[in-house]
Amino acid sequence: MESSFAALADPNRRQILSLLLGSERSVGELEQELELPQPSVSKHLKVLREAGFVEARVEAQRRLYRLTPQPLIELDAWLGPFRRFWSKHVDALERHLDRLEQLEKKAQAPTPKGKKAP
Amino acid sequence: MESSFAALADPNRRQILSLLLGSERSVGELEQELELPQPSVSKHLKVLREAGFVEARVEAQRRLYRLTPQPLIELDAWLGPFRRFWSKHVDALERHLDRLEQLEKKAQAPTPKGKKAP
DNA sequence: CTGGCATATGCCAGAATGGGAATATACCGG
DNA sequence: CCGGTATATTCCCATTCTGGCATATGCCAG
Numbered sequence: 468m469e470s471s472f473a474a475l476a477d478p479n480r481r482q483i484l485s486l487l488l489g490s491e492r493s494v495g496e497l498e499q500e501l502e503l504p505q506p507s508v509s510k511h512l513k514v515l516r517e518a519g520f521v522e523a524r525v526e527a528q529r530r531l532y533r534l535t536p537q538p539l540i541e542l543d544a545w546l547g548p549f550r551r552f553w554s555k556h557v558d559a560l561e562r563h564l565d566r567l568e569q570l571e572k573k574a575q576a577p578t579p580k581g582k583k584a585p
Numbered sequence: 586m587e588s589s590f591a592a593l594a595d596p597n598r599r600q601i602l603s604l605l606l607g608s609e610r611s612v613g614e615l616e617q618e619l620e621l622p623q624p625s626v627s628k629h630l631k632v633l634r635e636a637g638f639v640e641a642r643v644e645a646q647r648r649l650y651r652l653t654p655q656p657l658i659e660l661d662a663w664l665g666p667f668r669r670f671w672s673k674h675v676d677a678l679e680r681h682l683d684r685l686e687q688l689e690k691k692a693q694a695p696t697p698k699g700k701k702a703p
Numbered sequence: 704c705t706g707g708c709a710t711a712t713g714c715c716a717g718a719a720t721g722g723g724a725a726t727a728t729a730c731c732g733g
Numbered sequence: 734c735c736g737g738t739a740t741a742t743t744c745c746c747a748t749t750c751t752g753g754c755a756t757a758t759g760c761c762a763g
Contacts, residue, residue, distance in 0.1 A: 470592050472599075476594050477721085484667070485666075488667065493739080495740085506626075507723080508740095509742080511721095512740095513741080526729070528729065530740065531741080534667075540671055543664055546657065548606055548650075549657045550661065550741070553657055553658055553738095568635040577717060611710095612711090613709065622753070624712080624754080625713080628712090628751085631711080643759095646708065647710080648711095
């Protein structure tokens with residue numbers, strides 16, 4: 468999954484994934500919606516394909532691309548440990564902000580380089 | 586958040602995040618645990634810092650780095666729409682795999698490489 | 704101020720990457 | 734078989750990124 472993040476690092480590729488979220492699309496359709504030259508679209512699709520994000524279905528001379536869930540699931544899994552971390556912190560942050568509000572009112576005295584009270 | 590994925594594209598940087606998940610660490614500690622030269626560690630930290638993944642606390646002449654939840658939360662949010670997609674597909678996938686097993690037995694048609702047609 | 708430690712930054716060569724234009728491959732209809 | 738459409742691949746150029754090395758900056762102790 469090392470290359471998953473690299474594949475997502477490009478905005479055009481993320482855009483492609485978002486479009487495919489709605490329905491499968493041919494290269495030509497993506498070309499129009501992204502307003503990119505066709506070779507560029509094909510190249511991005513190649514990266515996404517090799518990273519396992521999409522797969523192509525051959526219909527006549529078109530390739531219809533669609534999402535595949537695998538790398539997204541792995542991405543979610545990678546995020547798992549961090550999710551525990553931040554959900555712990557969101558609460559703490561809220562409480563902390565409340566506290567800061569209180570403290571700011573009291574600590575208005577010593578401001579070494581701040582602005583002087585008018 | 587455009588650069589978040591780029592920041593995560595590097596294995597060393599992901600490793601740093603994992604380490605910081607446990608506890609905050611100085612640059613020197615990371616240097617040892619990652620077995621990377623110090624300038625390299627500092628550069629990776631800079632990328633992570635600018636992408637908002639970490640922040641530094643100055644203690645004497647050390648910098649103690651720790652995680653910040655913000656970009657991870659955004660990453661999770663970006664994943665949201667796709668999560669709906671794949672959770673719908675996991676079921677379908679399982680059924681699909683069962684089917685493929687059946688098909689494979691029939692479709693053993695040998696086409697290893699381009700042979701001339703008879 | 705001087706020395707010493709911890710960290711950051713600047714510089715350089717090498718590798719990877721994206722965009723653009725041209726071309727090659729694959730498939731269809733007749 | 735041929736022309737025409739749809740997609741993939743190749744080549745080239747400019748940019749970017751990484752790693753290694755050297756060096757600058759910041760901070761503490763005396």
